[in-house]
Amino acid sequence: MGLEAVVNEIREKGRKEVEAVRAETRAEVEEILRDAQVRAAEIKLSAEEEAGRVAARTTNQEVSAANLVVKRQVLNAQKTLLDQVYSASLAAVGDLPAEFQEKALTDLLKRAAKEIKKGVVHVNERDVPVVEAIISRQKTLSGYTVGAPVEIPGGVIVESTDGELQIDYSYGTFLDEVWESGLKDASDILFA
Template identity: 55%
Template sequence: MGLEAVVEEIREKGRSEAEKIRLESKQDVDAILAAANKKAGEIKLAAEEESAKQAAHILSQEVSAANLLVKRELLNTQKALLDQAYEAVLKDIAALPESFHREAIKKLLAEAKKEIPKGKVSCNARDVAAAKAVIAENPEFSGFKLGEPVNIDGGILVEGEGAELQIDYSYRTFLSGVWESGLKDASDILFG
């Protein structure tokens, strides 16, 4: 064997060895790339899931906030309507004929007399004549005298002698009591 044959054989072994190393490197690179792609896919999937979860959470918060705002507006509107109804009732009661107010004053004064037998009776300017007539026409009310007109929707305010005891029998006071006790029922009927 000549020197050329030995060199050729060494070259052939070198080529074979280089090809084997290249093949092993390619397999290593492919395995590393496959693992990296798998890891990247897992990260991408986890990020997409987290993103979807956060988007759903934000959407849920926004929907809840919007629902709360709508409910608040609805309640404010309902309250405004109920307030209008309350004021309309007071206005309608005030517009009733003088005979109604006169009879109401008589009944309220009889009720007040149970707690305050003598004192001063005050009413609004509209009802002064009716109150004066009720006190003058009914001997059981002789212990009462008429005070100055007060700013109430109707009814009476009674103050005992010495101003120790006061009773508020104004229409607004009675309506407020009825209103508070019946507000839930009225709201249920009106707004279901």
Template identity: 55%
Template sequence: MGLEAVVGDIKEKGRKEAAEIQAQTAAEVTSILEEAQEKVAAIKQAAEDDVQREVTRIVNQEVSAANLAVKRETLNAEKDTLARVHASTLARITDQPADFHAQALRYLLPLAAADIGGGTVYCNARDVSIVKEILAENADLSGFSLGNPVEIEGGVVVESADGRMKVDYSYRTFMETVWESGLKDASDILFP
């Protein structure tokens, strides 16, 4: 074999090795690029997932805040309505005819006498004359005297002679008792 044949063999072998190295390099480059693309896709997906979670969290937070604001406004409106109903009811009771108030006082004063043996009866200015009349005509109420008028819608407040005990039979007190016990029922009726 001649020198040229050996050189040709070496060149051929070099070309084959170069081709193999280039093929391996191309395969490695392709593999590295595929891995990089997979990592990029995974990073991109993770970022998209994070963004979607954050968007969902923010939307949920805003919806919750809006629902809370609506509920607060609704409750405030309901509270305002109930306060107006309360005031209106008390005003309507106060505006009843004189015979209504007289009948109420004829009922309330003996109750007070049962609770307190004697003392001072306080009522509003409108009811002074009827309270005087009731005290004068009822012997069971002889231990009571009429005090100065007080700012109440109706009914009486009675204080014991020694000042240690007070019984509040004013319309407002009765109304508050009924109101507290019936508030949930009233709310359910007004705001189904």
């Protein structure tokens, strides 16, 4: 064998080894690429799932916040309506007929006389003449005098002559008591 044949044989052997290395490298590159694609797909799926969770959480938070705003607005509207009902009730009681007012004031004064024998009666300006007439007619109320008018929708406030005791039988006080005890019932009726 000549030198040229040995060189050709070495070249052929080198070429075969180069091709084998290239094939092996191609196979490794393809495997690395496949692994990278699988990993990329996993990362993409994980990112999509996380984005879905974040979107769902954000949506839930926004819906909850919107529901809270709506609920607050409804409660504010209900409170406004209840305040209007309260004011209308108080005005309606104060606007009852004169006969009713006289009877109610008489009953309230008799009730107060059981606790305060002598005192000063305060009423709104409209009821001063009525209370003066009631006191002059009723013997049990002879220890009472009419004091300065007060800003109440109706009823009486009686103060003992020594100023140590005061009884508030104003319509506003009675309505407050009824309102507090019946507010839930009124709310249920109005907003059920």
